Amino acid sequence: MSLEDEHERFDRKIEAMGVRIKDADTVKVRDDVFDEVTLMALYKLVHKKLITVIGGPISTGKEANVFYGERDGQGIAIKIYRIQTANFKAMTEYMAGDRRFSSVRGTRKGLIFAWTKKEFSNLARAHDAGIPVPEPLAFDRNILLMTFLGEDEVPYPQLRNAEVEDYGAVYRQILGYVERLYREARLIHADLSEYNILYHEKPYLIDMGQAVTPDHPRAPVFLIRDIKNLNRYFSRYCDVPDEQEIIRTIVGTGHREP
Numbered sequence: 001m002s003l004e005d006e007h008e009r010f011d012r013k014i015e016a017m018g019v020r021i022k023d024a025d026t027v028k029v030r031d032d033v034f035d036e037v038t039l040m041a042l043y044k045l046v047h048k049k050l051i052t053v054i055g056g057p058i059s060t061g062k063e064a065n066v067f068y069g070e071r072d073g074q075g076i077a078i079k080i081y082r083i084q085t086a087n088f089k090a091m092t093e094y095m096a097g098d099r100r101f102s103s104v105r106g107t108r109k110g111l112i113f114a115w116t117k118k119e120f121s122n123l124a125r126a127h128d129a130g131i132p133v134p135e136p137l138a139f140d141r142n143i144l145l146m147t148f149l150g151e152d153e154v155p156y157p158q159l160r161n162a163e164v165e166d167y168g169a170v171y172r173q174i175l176g177y178v179e180r181l182y183r184e185a186r187l188i189h190a191d192l193s194e195y196n197i198l199y200h201e202k203p204y205l206i207d208m209g210q211a212v213t214p215d216h217p218r219a220p221v222f223l224i225r226d227i228k229n230l231n232r233y234f235s236r237y238c239d240v241p242d243e244q245e246i247i248r249t250i251v252g253t254g255h256r257e258p
């Protein structure tokens with residue numbers, strides 16, 4: 001059976017379960033992402049009624065593709081990690097030092113499934129700590145479902161493209177998130193930048209697969225890199241304190257202003 005027939009068969013199966021395939025133009029992306037494993041995972045999520053609409057692609061990245069979807073009329077983001085092209089080596093390093101996942105070994109597929117679970121767990125910890133992130137809803141194999149941050153199927157803009165009135169206030173808000181992430185969720189984002197922050201009325205942190213616990217051997221390096229990235233971006237728009245001073249405040253060895 002050709003790939004196209006395979007997809008058609010899959011679409012029919014999915015549609016028979018009551019799921020609308022919204023955007024026929026996604027075939028190219030589908031050829032790329034929807035390998036057998038992904039189709040099975042998607043099928044399972046549809047079967048469990050966790051997905052009721054599969055929409056078009058929002059983002060086609062190196063590590064993952066993100067699709068718009070719906071569950072009972074509510075927007076969801078369907079993030080599908082690529083099994084073939086994901087950066088296996090980098091992922092292994094992030095996993096090895098994180099006690100929660102240090103026992104994960106083996107195949108590329110296994111690692112990517114664990115990575116998907118890791119992003120789910122990181123988002124859950126951040127969400128439980130009250131930090132604005134997408135709420136994780138479910139995961140299966142290499143697919144993560146989370147609430148959609150956007151309106152009318154259009155995601156909120158990344159911070160770098162957003163219209164921001166008061167950069168100083170947004171900067172402080174984000175530093176507040178980083179601190180809460182560290183102190184309450186016990187996580188360091190580890191890839192924070194104007195790309196992984198969406199903005200609509202307030203900032204939202206996204207893309208947390210790589211986030212690690214503070215006991216990771218490289219945690220201090222990741223934390224300072226995150227702060228440097230923020231300072232590099234925001235220093236164009238507002239005053240930013242010295243990185244070390246910020247780190248001291250976050251990890252709790254500094255003095256706070258009253």
Ligand SMILES: Nc1ncnc2c1ncn2[C@@H]1O[C@H](COP(=O)(O)OP(=O)(O)OP(=O)(O)O)[C@@H](O)[C@H]1O
Nearest residue numbers: 059061062063064066077134146147148149155207
């Ligand atoms: N929950 C969400 N709601 C709305 N849009 C989202 C959501 N999650 C991701 N996106 C969109 O998809 C893009 C890519 O998401 P994310 O950064 O998580 O994936 P990624 O593959 O790691 O990206 P990249 O490889 O470009 O770093 C985001 O910039 C955003 O536009």
